[in-house]
Amino acid sequence: MKIFGDSISGNCLKVKWTADYLGLPYEWIETGVLNGETRTLQFLAVNPAGQVPAVILDDGRPLAQSNAIIAHLAEGSDLIPDDPYDRAKMFEWMFWEQYSHEPAIAVARFARVYRGVEPDPKIMERGEAALRLMEKTLHTQAWFAGDRLSLADVSLVAYTRVAHEGGFNLAPYPGVRGWISLLESALGIG
């Protein structure tokens, strides 16, 4: 497998971590978002949406969207719950991550770290709301779907662990901080 990814992107790191966890061999092809490498004709042939991560599977077929890629790579593994309801909750959190978490927490980080501007206050409010919901959830459960590590956690931790770079203070979220440590240990990162 070839993984086209930008090392600064949590979405791309999800794919790397999942492949590493599963012991899947891959070639990492650094593809920069900031220098236009996701907009070249060569890359658009891999992913016409012009977004990383994208992969070329061993049979030569392309696949895009971080959460779709990790769901495909992890099929049949212990990263996806066997129980249909737990699996549905896993996807619920993964869709929530892309709709309500990443567009706030990753976007704030991108603004501050890579564009050198203060994020829109509305973005910060949305990010705090996302962190509050995660904290509340982690008061009654250790993992986001089922009773062990799943792709929901992998997906959510990617930008949560670097939320401080976007200006979010994780001090009021002890549950989230503990869960990040647990994840970093489980995935061998950080």
Added chain:
Amino acid sequence: MKIFGDSISGNCLKVKWTADYLGLPYEWIETGVLNGETRTLQFLAVNPAGQVPAVILDDGRPLAQSNAIIAHLAEGSDLIPDDPYDRAKMFEWMFWEQYSHEPAIAVARFARVYRGVEPDPKIMERGEAALRLMEKTLHTQAWFAGDRLSLADVSLVAYTRVAHEGGFNLAPYPGVRGWISLLESALGIG
């Protein structure tokens, strides 16, 4: 099953259409986004994220996120491809829908129709880019994942068929228009 949904929301209609297509019985509980019904304590007990659609399954357990709900309801049905790659492509489009399509095309419609304001030009640009990618894709295939109707189509059609309400002109996208007709016929809507 109880479906908590707002009839003006394409995300909610996805769930209704999928249940109808599969012949699943349900009670529709109209839950208004505009009048604060998604922010009541009663509703937050169903979905702490305060978003519709949400469902209470027959066993009493809740589930949220439109695309996670339809994936759960349709498990084992012909709306989800058997082939692992086609299934992965289905999820690719469903994640793309929530990240790159809905936040432009649904948000533009919401601004114009329900808030009476002109959408941000950047939102309109993002929406046109989404429509261009759909059109390009439909030049070489009839459906978004595999060789028949799947949840990728159900998910994408929800806001594409009302894109004109947000100010998008579908005339330059004949492939998209044909596909919408095909979908409306397959789902018995419109």
